[in-house]
Amino acid sequence: METNKPQTKKKWFLPLVFSVLLSCLLIFVSILVSSNSSWQLYGTRVKTEVPRFVESKLKVSTASGNSVPRIAYLISGSMGDGESLKRTLKALYHPRNQYAVHLDLEASAEERLDLANFVRNEPLFAKLGNVRMIVKANLVTYRGPTMVTNTLHAAAILLEESGDWDWFINLSASDYPLVTQDDMLHTFSSIPRNLNFIEHTSDIGWKEQQRARPVIIDPGLYSLHKSDVFWASEKRDVPSQYKLFTGSAWMMLSRQFVEYCLWGWDNLPRIVLMYYANFLSSPEGYFHTVICNAEEFRNTTVNHDLHFISWDNPPKQHPHFLTANDYQRMVDSNAPFARKFGRNETVLDKIDTELLGRNADGFVPGTWFSQTNPNRTFPNHVLKNITRLKPGPGAERLRRLINGLLSAEDFHANQCS
Template structure:
């Protein structure tokens, strides 16, 4: 993994290294990645092919992990990172938001939950009581709900404002975390947090995962040049944006980028967006206040116009999403018919799902080793039993113990392909 980090730093500061060293470093890093994920495989007799896999013999057996993998001293493994999640929803999303939160929960992470102001006070109160009274959340104090709800208008900049609000709360609350991940109540994980934490423990902590491009095409005429006003910025009731007849030119002081509204952003970049020691985040935010679908452009434009961060981008939102061809405004809702495609994608997240769709139960049982939607997805820190469907995570062990499984292999292969020489450098900000 030292070779991987060296390769990544070479890509980030390419001008500091002579060109003749590019190919040896690239080849060495690819070999390192291949060996890392080969380590998750076992031979026919159950022993690991390479002894690098993070597993502890005391962990209970599951469908993910081969029984005979040998345990390793903790000192041989990199420390796991910590994620900071924003999970947001709107009217009638409270139940699905609970389910998604429990599917994503891990004690070392942090969580901000938001139901926007279109939801009823009763729905928000019920969710707040759930967060406040859950015994595991109470023990670790790492789940916060935004009780003064924000209006989030479809296609307007208020989603960006809500995302920045959550990031500011996470910074104010303190605590260590490495990546900020924004999800909606209609998102769902395809791997456990142990899988994801294990895989990200081998990555440089300044990487930013966001789907992005500067090729605006039709978006230049339909999104960049129109001027809109979002009533959610100043009204108490949600309504659609309204349009100004006058159009504007494309900016010349910064280059516009667009992409997916869902991303995994590094702590240094979030600091840059919130504290803004450079004026770029503020100037860009003011421009995107009148931009159609600003969540699909604000963070992309900031990161790609910043010299400090433009070489840290990985061009993926880490989601499986099913689109029409060519894509329409909204993706398909996922069902059991998409199950194998979701698995084959190796992505850690997927969207969009209807509440309580049967495919969610299949993901729980087949991918997350979860006995029901009302319990936490188990990890190495859960040491309780499962008698009569009880939640094993109500009994807490060592929170630093991870028990990754097949999901870690899938995500590892996915990240490895994203960081390959042809994809990583070739698909960064241009």
């Protein structure tokens, strides 16, 4: 019995050693594979993560897939413009759109409070939540950069609070629509969402000596009281890093371009903004210069501001006030907006009656709204019919304008030229 013990031990010892070695090998391979897998996942995670606070291009919003677009409006005014702003807002209102209204610091606290109460107490605005007032008012002067900064401020609010929209339009209380919002949304449903309607030219002419080379300081950047700009004694050279463009201060910008101006991932919008901080009438040049010097946006421009405006020849600082004598020219222009209207101008009543179908103090009728219904808020009806449109003759006029612009032989030649 004793002589067989070593042989028995040999029989189980060798398989044991072999199994231990095999187990160690399997564990080592398992650890190695797990480590490689974890590294690959980590590497993938780093590649796909959006960088922050670095000079890398951020992810830009893609155009919405909705068949009917949404428009974000800024409607701004100054002292005494409160009632005109309310009227323009109602003439522009559609439950699908988003709105920001602003009365600058020159308006009294009472006038701004009255506008805030109007927005807060209108049942339809309260129900849908698509109208907001910029309560922390800015001081805005047209001749300095404060109108640009106010526009960027409103655009940032609309991006932050208003969800999905496709275009941004800046208007003043002295603007007024010549077509209904059903006409607008219907016509722009078939337009590429990356287009930017911005009147512009690189031929700045006399503006080089009178606006680009002088250095001005806008008191609106630091003062609570509006006053004219200050002029520095020295003049400066025009930029060599980018080319200057000029044009209309009124525009319709794509969401993608607005995001670019706010994020500025290649720093161009900030550099240009600093230059235009000392530029006379910077609203007529800032966005134009940015878009035409940005490689990815310069071919998205349509050289038109979508306005009918009556100017002197040569143009002066401000256009003519429009009256009933200009009515037919406004209609024939096929433009969706016109300016500049005086407060309580009688031609506005004619536009309401003949072009918009709007009653006094009412909304513009459409599928979402009927003037014959005594219930002015229609919350359930509005929510059910928010995408149903009822285009009228204004849609045909606007279609002719847009098709003419996009099919013109010199369309591409007019882009940032």
